[in-house]
Amino acid sequence: xxxxxxSPRHEVTEMGQEVTLRCKPISGHDYLFWYRQTMMRGLExxxxxxxxxxxxxxxxxxxRFSAKMPNASFSxxxxxxxxxxxxxxxxxxxxxxxxxxxxxFFGEGSRLTVL
Amino acid sequence: AQxxxxxxxxxxxxEEAPVELRCNYSSSVSVYLFWYVQYPNQGLQLLLKxxxxxxxxxxxxxxxxxxxxxxxxxxxxxxxVHISDTAEYFCAVSGTGTASKLTFGTGTRLQVTL
Numbered sequence: 150x151x152x153x154x155x156s157p158r159h160e161v162t163e164m165g166q167e168v169t170l171r172c173k174p175i176s177g178h179d180y181l182f183w184y185r186q187t188m189m190r191g192l193e194x195x196x197x198x199x200x201x202x203x204x205x206x207x208x209x210x211x212x213r214f215s216a217k218m219p220n221a222s223f224s225x226x227x228x229x230x231x232x233x234x235x236x237x238x239x240x241x242x243x244x245x246x247x248x249x250x251x252x253x254f255f256g257e258g259s260r261l262t263v264l
Numbered sequence: 265a266q267x268x269x270x271x272x273x274x275x276x277x278x279e280e281a282p283v284e285l286r287c288n289y290s291s292s293v294s295v296y297l298f299w300y301v302q303y304p305n306q307g308l309q310l311l312l313k314x315x316x317x318x319x320x321x322x323x324x325x326x327x328x329x330x331x332x333x334x335x336x337x338x339x340x341x342x343x344x345v346h347i348s349d350t351a352e353y354f355c356a357v358s359g360t361g362t363a364s365k366l367t368f369g370t371g372t373r374l375q376v377t378l
Contacts (some may be wrong), residue, residue, distance in 0.1 A: 153307070192308075192368040193355065194280065196320060207271065240307055250296060255307025 151175070153256035155241050161262045167229040172241030175220055182253065183216055183226050184240040188245045192240075198224065232261045266291040266357045271368035277376055279347055285340040285372045287329075287355035297338040298356040298366070299329055308354060315336065325349065350376045 152174040162168055174181050180189040183199040201218045209216070213232070218224040228235055238260045242253040271286040274315025289295060296315050300308040319331040329340045338355060355369040 191370040194365055194367075197365075242307070252310045252313070253300075253308070255309065257305070257307050 153241055153243055153254050155239075155256035155259050156202070157259055158257065159260045159262075161264065162231055163264050164231045164232055166263075167227065168231045168235075168261060168263075170226045170239050170261070172224045172226070172239075172256060173257035174224070174241070174243030175254055176222065178245050178254070179221070180244045180251075181218060181224050182242040182244075183224070184242065184255075186240060186258070187237045195226070217262045228261075231261075233263045236261055236263050266293075266364070266367050266368040267272065267360055268355050269355045270353075270355050270372050272372050273370070274373045275374065277345055277374065278294075279376055279378055280344045282343050283341065283349075284291050285353050285355075285374065287338045287340065287369060289336050289338060289355075289357045291336075291357065293358065294360045294365075296358050296360060297331060298358075299327070299338075299340050300324065300354045300356060301325075301366075302352040302354065302371075304351070311340070311353070337353060345374070345376050347376050347378070349374060354377060 150218040156171045170204045179200050184194040186192045195208045196216045198218045238258040240255050240258045242255045244253050268289045297306045298313045299311040301311050302308045311327050312321045314321045314331045322328045327342050352371045352373050354371050356366050358366045360363040
């Protein structure tokens with residue numbers, strides 16, 4: 150069974166450009182999470198969805214960040230316009246139960262570099 | 265809200281030696297506790313979790329952890345490490361309410377050498 154699939158694995162872009170990161174969760178999982186990992190701040194939860202509905206977006210850093218989940222098998226995280234401080238590894242994770250009791254399955258991450 | 269502190273950012277150890285990675289949590293309510301491992305250029309994967317019951321939890325790859333409520337700790341141990349255990353290890357905590365979110369520690373880099 151395929152795990153969580155993220156694309157692109159690596160993205161290098163220039164400041165001001167739009168960035169779209171994509172995620173395909175594991176089939177049958179009804180929770181989807183977006184995390185950001187940096188050396189300075191560690192692993193931060195940005196937003197999570199339940200049954201395609203955003204439940205908590207309090208971790209989204211600013212209005213430049215937006216996330217959507219149009220169906221159960223696809224989610225996007227968009228940054229517009231991007232800034233150098235957005236450089237990080239962005240992880241998508243999915244689970245059957247909420248993260249507090251169930252196991253989160255992580256994708257391999259999308260490494261974003263904004264020049 | 266819950267928080268977790270991993271006391272060591274790096275732990276160097278020789279192969280076949282025992283290791284303990286320390287984790288302390290803070291919470292005013294009951295908690296669930298987790299250890300995740302991240303190998304280079306990969307996502308995190310669950311090692312073990314404590315939800316309730318026995319305070320000694322066994323996970324994959326020979327790891328185990330003990331929940332100590334009085335000391336608010338959840339230290340990870342392995343009696344004999346292997347080179348392949350070299351990775352970043354994250355402790356995580358959540359409240360027991362269904363709306364609780366998982367909060368990760370800053371990670372401990374375990375470096376196993378010959």
